[in-house]
Amino acid sequence: MAQPRFIRHHQLKGFGPESQSKLGQARVLIVGLGGLGLPVAQYLNAMGVGTLGLVEQDLIEYHNLQRQLLYDERDVGRPKLEVAIERLANQNRCTNLISFDTFLTKTNALRIVGDFDLVVDATDNFATRYLINDACVILKKPFVYGALHGFEGHVSVFNHDGGPTYRCLFPEMPKAEEVPDCNENGVLGVVPGIIGTLQALEVVKIVAGIGNVLSGKLLLYDGLTQTTQQIDIPVNPQNKKIKELLASYGASDCETAFSMEPEKFAEMVKRQKVQLIDVRNPNEYREFHLQLAKNIPLAELSSRLDEIDFDRPVYIICQSGTRSAKALARLRQERPNAAILHILGGMDKTVPLCL
Numbered sequence: 408m409a410q411p412r413f414i415r416h417h418q419l420k421g422f423g424p425e426s427q428s429k430l431g432q433a434r435v436l437i438v439g440l441g442g443l444g445l446p447v448a449q450y451l452n453a454m455g456v457g458t459l460g461l462v463e464q465d466l467i468e469y470h471n472l473q474r475q476l477l478y479d480e481r482d483v484g485r486p487k488l489e490v491a492i493e494r495l496a497n498q499n500r501c502t503n504l505i506s507f508d509t510f511l512t513k514t515n516a517l518r519i520v521g522d523f524d525l526v527v528d529a530t531d532n533f534a535t536r537y538l539i540n541d542a543c544v545i546l547k548k549p550f551v552y553g554a555l556h557g558f559e560g561h562v563s564v565f566n567h568d569g570g571p572t573y574r575c576l577f578p579e580m581p582k583a584e585e586v587p588d589c590n591e592n593g594v595l596g597v598v599p600g601i602i603g604t605l606q607a608l609e610v611v612k613i614v615a616g617i618g619n620v621l622s623g624k625l626l627l628y629d630g631l632t633q634t635t636q637q638i639d640i641p642v643n644p645q646n647k648k649i650k651e652l653l654a655s656y657g658a659s660d661c662e663t664a665f666s667m668e669p670e671k672f673a674e675m676v677k678r679q680k681v682q683l684i685d686v687r688n689p690n691e692y693r694e695f696h697l698q699l700a701k702n703i704p705l706a707e708l709s710s711r712l713d714e715i716d717f718d719r720p721v722y723i724i725c726q727s728g729t730r731s732a733k734a735l736a737r738l739r740q741e742r743p744n745a746a747i748l749h750i751l752g753g754m755d756k757t758v759p760l761c762l
């Protein structure tokens with residue numbers, strides 16, 4: 408019997424129960440639950456995509472609320488993933504929501520992506536975008552790309568049905584100095600809503616096999632003039648031959664500011680379990696430490712790497728932030744692709760905020 412929830416899809420010529428059933432069987436991974444990822448998740452969830460994987464480890468901040476409409480003022484300081492799962496489950500209790508409480512990194516990308524039919528890149532940094540592309544090329548999965556720049560947005564579908572990859576468009580990751588500072592880029596609240604919605608539409612078209620998928624085309628949307636343009640992207644066979652993930656993801660990444668403000672970290676430790684390494688001396692640690700912290704003094708760090716789980720984000724703390732910065736530099740050399748952050752201002756700044 409037709410589910411009343413999807414009756415308008417069933418009635419839609421060119422879609423119908425057959426396409427609805429394809430949505431129901433689909434497994435879609437959304438990386439990032441910010442301005443782009445939320446409209447993608449909300450539409451796909453409402454429309455009956457059977458399984459949604461959600462990858463995110465950020466917390467909700469007040470300045471996110473002008474565009475991240477699934478969250479509200481009560482949620483500031485809470486993990487995006489937790490709130491999104493709560494709200495999406497209320498929106499459609501039939502969806503199989505799979506949460507990945509982590510950032511996508513080189514160490515977890517193939518495992519996570521491998522379980523899904525297609526991936527939506529809803530992140531805000533080049534490192535993750537190249538990582539998603541390369542993982543999708545290796546695993547032969549399409550990915551739906553969205554990006555924002557001022558009042559403009561880009562949408563495309565890569566690695567779909569023999570079509571070009573992201574590296575056919577932009578072969579190499581830009582260098583850090585060529586990338587604008589992520590924290591200084593403004594965005595008009597409604598534009599990610601439009602671009603994310605267009606990404607959701609591409610997912611539906613791919614899954615249902617309808618319409619012309621934006622493969623081999625880059626859609627440019629200009630919010631100020633309400634105009635769109637499509638540019639052809641030729642296939643470059645050279646850029647379709649990725650055999651393994653590279654060592655360099657993270658080189659020009661906004662996430663790889665590699666530090667966290669004590670206010671944000673204090674909220675995080677209040678709400679969830681994090682892997683926290685305290686690199687102070689044992690006597691300082693004995694005197695007082697945060698409950699979750701494991702003590703690996705800076706001098707012993709290189710010889711005790713096996714005690715750290717680099718598949719999970721690693722947070723490093725010391726007394727004032729100096730030794731943790733050194734520890735970060737050391738760990739970055741050892742594990743360039745792991746998610747590692749040090750806490751600015753260390754215990755001095757964090758502890759009063761945790762009390």
Ligand SMILES: Nc1ncnc2c1ncn2[C@@H]1O[C@H](COP(=O)(O)OP(=O)(O)OP(=O)(O)O)[C@@H](O)[C@H]1O
Binds near residue numbers: 442443
């Ligand atoms: N490697 C990654 N894995 C999972 N999520 C990621 C990764 N890189 C970035 N993200 C997430 O993608 C989302 C992008 O959202 P958005 O561009 O709206 O920025 P934001 O970080 O929420 O906001 P702001 O930059 O204003 O603080 C963020 O929630 C961010 O945590």
